[in-house]
Amino acid sequence: MKKLAVLAFLFSISVAATASAQQTLDSLLDREIAQLLSTYKTLHAAPELSHHEEKTAAFVAAQLRSLGFTVTERVGKYDRPEWTGYGVVAVLKNGDGPTVLVRTDLDALPVEEKTGLPYASTVKTKNDAGQEVSVMHACGHDVHITSLLGTAKMLTELKAQWHGTLVLIGQPAEETIDGAKAMLADGLYSRFPQPDYAIALHDSADLEAGKVAYCPGYALASSTSVDVIIRGVSGHGSRPEATKDPIVIASQTILALQTIISRENSPLDPAVVTVGSIHGGTKRNIIPEDVTLQLTIRTYKEDVRQRILASVQRIAKGVAQAGGVPDDRLPIVKLIENEIAPATYNDPPLTERLAAAIGASIGKENVIKAAPVMGSEDFGHLSLDHKIPAVMLWLGAIEPAKVEASRKSGKPLPSLHSSLFAPLPEPTLRTGVKAMTAAVLELMKK
DSSP states (O other): OHHHHHHHHHHHHHHHHHHHHHHHHHHHHHHHHHHHHHHHHHHHHSOOBTTOOHHHHHHHHHHHHHTTOEEEEEEOOOSSTTSOOOEEEEEEEESSSOEEEEEEEOOBBSOOOOSOOTTOOOOEEEOTTSOEEEOBOTTOHHHHHHHHHHHHHHHHHTGGGBOEEEEEEEEOOTTTTOHHHHHHHTTTTTTSOOOSEEEEEEEEEEEETTOEEEOOEEEEOEEEEEEEEEEOBOEETTOGGGSBOHHHHHHHHHHHHHHIIIIISOTTSOEEEEEEEEEEOSSTTEEOSEEEEEEEEEESSHHHHHHHHHHHHHHHHHHHHHTTOOGGGOOEEEEEEEEEEOOEEEOHHHHHHHHHHHHHHHOGGGEEEOOOOSOOOSGGGGGTTTTSOEEEEEEEEEOHHHHHHHHHHOOOOOOTTOTTOOOOHHHHHHHHHHHHHHHHHHHHBO
16 A cells, blocks of 8 residues: 555656646747747748758757757758758757757748738749749748747756757758758768657648647658650651651550559559659651650658569560660660658657657647658658657648638648648647657656
């Protein structure tokens, strides 16, 4: 009986401590939320494209430096020497304990904003091809950045509650899925502490603000970009018999590629093969030399990805041979090496652990289990092929009434990357900061 009484007493102390910590976090957030909203709107109005995040990175670095972090800027090494790596790494040591990495992405998209918000982006700039484009945070990276800065502020105020080494990174070029790889190539895990855990969040365009979703196991697919150059024999459009028409061969190839999923891949292994563009020809009466197909391939498992790549190669070659294309003009299948990202795999025990901790912070009814999706991220690089337990969480960002109306009507909400995507700032940021702070405290608690 005495032992049970002691256990009950210790449990009551733990519950009281948790309630006290929660009250402290809430009061800190109440104090900081106005500044966080201002930061979010400033970032939203000043987006920068991938590989050009200079001002955004400098802002993040300055904010973290002011909180006492040791900050290193311009971390990242790309294959193209004209690109600067604008990665930010901030380290705060607080005694002995685990090392936890929290990541935000920094870049925006070439999208013209049409939300009509008072802080909407009107930015125009030149892309890498020299074309003038509009720029918008249409994927919510401004939400991610602000949440990370808010989490950093909370954790510096709550240093008595955690121990270890906190590593916060501002990662460039997520939208082109080469930023995480560039930071690793520049010594992210050799120049700075290698984490025991890596965590991140991503806003959701169909989840209510105030909620967080989690998905143990495979959560996001790998992404592989492939160009297939269909080569033929050109000639006059009136004499097709004297040519090998690459437009016809490309059309047959596109149809044949669809059988990879329907007839070669197990339905138990989700995968997608999409031909996103087809380019060829210059004039109605000219049969061209070649046609280029641009493909994206999405899978969860690496062996499935390799089988699909082999099938693309085989089908492209086989269709061309069936069309009588000579051996020296067979198709070229080319992987776009800087546009390959691994699947995002959420370590299941870690995911469940963080979901429980976040539920204790924001209410377990606001933490829901979600299904995996075939979208892609480069966050998976940071786990080093699952050697480092990692988790990406989904942060609700939409006004609840709009989500309910969409469910009732069947009319979809504006998606991520839409010119109309407009998060509901206050509850989204409040929940994001609480969730990420709770997750870090769980991993680094004393």
